[in-house]
Amino acid sequence: MKYTNPILPGFYPDPSVCRVGDDFYMVTSSFEYFPGVPVFHSQDLVHWQQIGHCLTRQSQLNLEGAKASGGIYAPTIRYHDGRFYMITTDTTGIGNFIVHTEDPAGEWSDPIQVNHGGIDPSLFWDDDGTCYYASNALWMPRERGCYVSPINIETGQLQWPKSKLLWSGIGGKYPEAPHIYKKDGWYYLIIAEGGTEFGHMISVARSRAVDGPYESCPHNPLLSHRSTANPIQSTGHGDFFEDAQGDWWVVFLGVRHSSYPLVHHMGRETYLAPVTWTEDGWPLINEGRLVDINMVVDRAGPEQLGLLNRDFRDDFSSVTLDFRWNFCRNPQPDSWRVGQAGGGLQLQCLPEDLDGIGPKAWLGLRQQHFYTTAETELDFAPSNQEEAGLTAYMNERYHAEISVVADGHGGRAICLRKRCGELRTEQRFDLSGKGAVKLRIVAEEEHLHFEHASEGSTFTEVGTMETRALSTEMAGGFTGLYWALYATSNGVSGKNSATFRNFDYQPSYHDKEWDRYLEPVTAAPVAD
Ligand code: 6LW
Numbered sequence: 001m002k003y004t005n006p007i008l009p010g011f012y013p014d015p016s017v018c019r020v021g022d023d024f025y026m027v028t029s030s031f032e033y034f035p036g037v038p039v040f041h042s043q044d045l046v047h048w049q050q051i052g053h054c055l056t057r058q059s060q061l062n063l064e065g066a067k068a069s070g071g072i073y074a075p076t077i078r079y080h081d082g083r084f085y086m087i088t089t090d091t092t093g094i095g096n097f098i099v100h101t102e103d104p105a106g107e108w109s110d111p112i113q114v115n116h117g118g119i120d121p122s123l124f125w126d127d128d129g130t131c132y133y134a135s136n137a138l139w140m141p142r143e144r145g146c147y148v149s150p151i152n153i154e155t156g157q158l159q160w161p162k163s164k165l166l167w168s169g170i171g172g173k174y175p176e177a178p179h180i181y182k183k184d185g186w187y188y189l190i191i192a193e194g195g196t197e198f199g200h201m202i203s204v205a206r207s208r209a210v211d212g213p214y215e216s217c218p219h220n221p222l223l224s225h226r227s228t229a230n231p232i233q234s235t236g237h238g239d240f241f242e243d244a245q246g247d248w249w250v251v252f253l254g255v256r257h258s259s260y261p262l263v264h265h266m267g268r269e270t271y272l273a274p275v276t277w278t279e280d281g282w283p284l285i286n287e288g289r290l291v292d293i294n295m296v297v298d299r300a301g302p303e304q305l306g307l308l309n310r311d312f313r314d315d316f317s318s319v320t321l322d323f324r325w326n327f328c329r330n331p332q333p334d335s336w337r338v339g340q341a342g343g344g345l346q347l348q349c350l351p352e353d354l355d356g357i358g359p360k361a362w363l364g365l366r367q368q369h370f371y372t373t374a375e376t377e378l379d380f381a382p383s384n385q386e387e388a389g390l391t392a393y394m395n396e397r398y399h400a401e402i403s404v405v406a407d408g409h410g411g412r413a414i415c416l417r418k419r420c421g422e423l424r425t426e427q428r429f430d431l432s433g434k435g436a437v438k439l440r441i442v443a444e445e446e447h448l449h450f451e452h453a454s455e456g457s458t459f460t461e462v463g464t465m466e467t468r469a470l471s472t473e474m475a476g477g478f479t480g481l482y483w484a485l486y487a488t489s490n491g492v493s494g495k496n497s498a499t500f501r502n503f504d505y506q507p508s509y510h511d512k513e514w515d516r517y518l519e520p521v522t523a524a525p526v527a528d
Helices: none
Strands: 002-004 016-020 023-027 036-042 049-055 076-080 083-090 095-101 122-125 131-136 146-150 164-167 176-183 186-193 201-207 232-242 248-256 269-277 283-285 294-296 312-314 326-328 345-348 361-366 372-379 387-395 398-406 412-420 423-431 437-443 447-454 460-466 482-488 497-507
Touching (some): 083 122, 122 176, 164 186, 201 232, 326 482, 345 361, 423 460, 482 497
Parallel strands (some): 016 076
Antiparallel strands (some): 023 036, 083 095, 146 164, 248 269, 269 283, 326 361, 361 482, 372 437, 372 497, 387 482
């Protein structure tokens, strides 16, 4: 089997996988974006297709007032007795909760709250059918580490008066992300520690009883790329699973950097590596080696080296949105429309601007490739302070956009704005005519180029932005860069809508990011 990491490029952190027969299901964190917790399906672990989201209704996920990187943290997905369960934390709302379904591509239940603090909840069913809840307890006035208690899965009620501390790890900060598995009479507890930055790692302990005592593995940490020159950094927060052939795997998060000193702007991404077991029953990730961009694993499976090119074009003619689209917090229901005759996404100019956390007219998808373009064609006749355009958006304080605005003399102008913390610049450029305007962001590893074109003319670049200035290291938080279509009336009440006729996302085929790591001529998919 050959495949290229990350298996989910772009902002898809904290992955968790379960298997049902030959089908694998994966979920990742979603923070302040809506719908929450994307669900993916695969049969070969390399090609993943999004089949929906767990949290599609405001009654399941109310993100009103959620700060950037608030909302939904690390989810766990498990399957038991005909039902899928997803447990996660709404950090700005109801805390830890479970939803369930029999169809992971369909609707999930309303939340069942779990009265336990901390983040990174997980579920484990023992052979006698008892279900256990595990999570960390960072936010509780208790010893840092990972805790367990039996749980009534129907009610969310923990069955012990107090959850029990299982393990605090090997000394890294933030012992978190516990998952429990049972194999050959051992209970294995894997956790993440060291923090989600460069010190991140996965460590393991085991016990003959689910509630301990747990002994630390002699070759911990199981995985860490810290202080190495590997292009994948910050590896941690993993989940193990077994395939139908009895082989074990781990999915985990990591980041790819764009420049030195290391910064990253596409968020924490999802990686895959094989897990094997030593003779004395301890797991090894990738035989104890670092995990590579291009993986050759001695197991049956796809021979798929090279970037899975994810060209994506949407004319918004469908009445439902493609799963990759997200709103920033819950959308205001009447502020957006798709599926109209002739297509197009209509966004109403809402008063909230890109700097605010109120309801925005904003629809975005993740930047997943270093070298790629995002392009849209916009019909818009702004008045007063109305504005509509295309933004490269990390959060309210870190974003850069090209937009169409009113010029104050009955005409229109192009506006290029860069917001980087307390620094903010805005430039205006002439725009003639009243027709549709094309807006484009061309992304290279270290720069974004902002361009526009009137009907019938070629693109003109009006400025660039360093990707470093929008990186997580600058902007903070746990998310990654989105490219979003938006409309706003900038604080006053607006009357107009903007119509985006289409959106086009095109990673460059011979993507330079991959050329660095690929064996010769493997940028194209390897033929069977
Ligand atoms: C989280 C924690 C982590 O829940 O980051 O990297 C936090 N790991 O486990 C948010 O993703």
